[in-house]
Amino acid sequence: MNILLIGSSNTDMVVKTQKLPAPGETVIGGTFLMNPGGKGANQAVAAARLGAHVRLVAKVGNDLFGEQAVEGFQKEGIDTTAIVKDDGPSGVALITVDDKGENCIVVAPGANSNLQPDEVEAAIDACLPGDIVLLQLEIPLATVEHAIRKSAQRGLRVILNPAPAQRLPLDLLSHLHLITPNETEAELLTGIPVTEDNVGRVARALQDMGVTNVVITLGAKGAYILSSEFEGTVGGVAVQAVDSTAAGDCFNGALAVGMAEGLSLPEAVGFACKAAAISVTRLGAQSSMPHRHEVS
Template sequence: MKTPHIVVIGSLNMDIVIEADRSPQLGETILGQNARFIPGGKGANQAVAAARLGARTTMIGAVGADSFGQDLLLALDNDKIHRDSVKIVEGSSTGVASIYITSGDNSIVVVPGANYKLLPEDIDKYDDIIQDADIVLLQLEIPLETVRHAVTKAKAMGKTIILNPAPAQALPEDLLRNVDYITPNRSELSLLTGMNTEGEALEAAMRNLTQLGSNVVTTLGEEGSAFLGEKSTLQKVSGYKVPVIDTTGAGDSFNAGLAYSLALGNSLEESVAFAAKVSALAVTRFGAQAGMPSLEEVTMFGNHTMGVERA
């Protein structure tokens, strides 16, 4: 079986993770239990998750010429991710995410730093890498103009493109029309469509995006996920009941699992079910990248049953 090649175009951040019993109120100082510095960024997280699943993985991104940047590059090396296409930006700090973990949930503030120095002309340097990809996977922690340029280029090459539209923002129609799969969570879906996404309104909002040409996969937290193609009926995949330790990398692991399975030629239904298993395992461990499971672990977890139902 051919090893799939997944090219991730996106962000690399150093995550500064603070654990506390609760979030502080405005103007309040509280004591936390722990502080850790952990390699992160949605792009790098997805790259690590894909590599752990066994994909040949290439990262296109940017870091600063500082100690955090070197730490992030070393983390990519540790998972055998090809990273010669990661730009080192002199005079710019590496991206940082401040993550506050309380009672198993999290809130995050991201300072993009060098991530916003990844420009369209940088993408043009790596045509050969994109041409060799089975899947091109992107997020929105780099400049939107860079995302649009990369998507247009990959589409012209006939590549399969997955866009994880996070952090949420309004997106131009030309970008959405060039994406094969878009993976918003419920709140991101609402922002993209301007529609209600609760209850039975979910399908109408998802179908709104399919009219632009994308297959839509919406993650629903504990409820699992739902997926919809342009001419198909809405289907839902139930979630797994697992002990939740850290949800920071849940969405990133899901997207990597989806990309890996699609790259193998599996159906959307099979790929969403596989992604759900990857995500379920990821939240049972601390740290976005540290929590990413191996293919062997996902396969063993596959003994659990999961329902796929038509809504």
């Protein structure tokens, strides 16, 4: 199965601490970790470890972080031929994780901000009709828009994970096969707060905006699905969370794998929930992604 990932690549600098600092507060942390991250790269690693053939389109800096990132992708079996090098620095994320697994993240995009629309075209042209293209919003919106429109024109199944949350052009949504917002992102896109009672209403609002299929992720509670074949919640898997940093990325990478393998949307979401639950029991972003034999 072929999955094209278009997105960001960062180096994550993580500090584990008892509690997240309030504005203006300094707290003494504990363990420090430096790991490869970035939503696009995280999702690529997740999909590759779960058995997909993954090609990653990203831009890294001409520095040690960029070199290490590409080496890491190659070790994961990811096709790196579409990764572009930039003269500036690579992207960096500063992450604090508390003892409940909650986190706060600040990203310096670096080279990610310079990924241009024309730099994604060759990889899209190499895809076959029906292949999956998975994108997020840590690269320029103009590049995301161009990739979505071109992919849809070629008959590819486009999945957009609209994170970090931002508003999108309404006409863009009609080109998506699937959108996968969390509760915050879904509220920003629709203007409707997501609650347990009205999540279906929010999903229908997204579908009314032109998206074919909607999956709203609900954290530990699982995910709500709206499609022509199914509407309802697929429950999550109860675990003791250690670090939720890349849970959403794991979910999206695994969801793409399930869909590429021909699973129904509820089956693919169930598979993704299992993979994401495993990821939150481990520290780090890409380092937390499970392998296929771990997701039964």
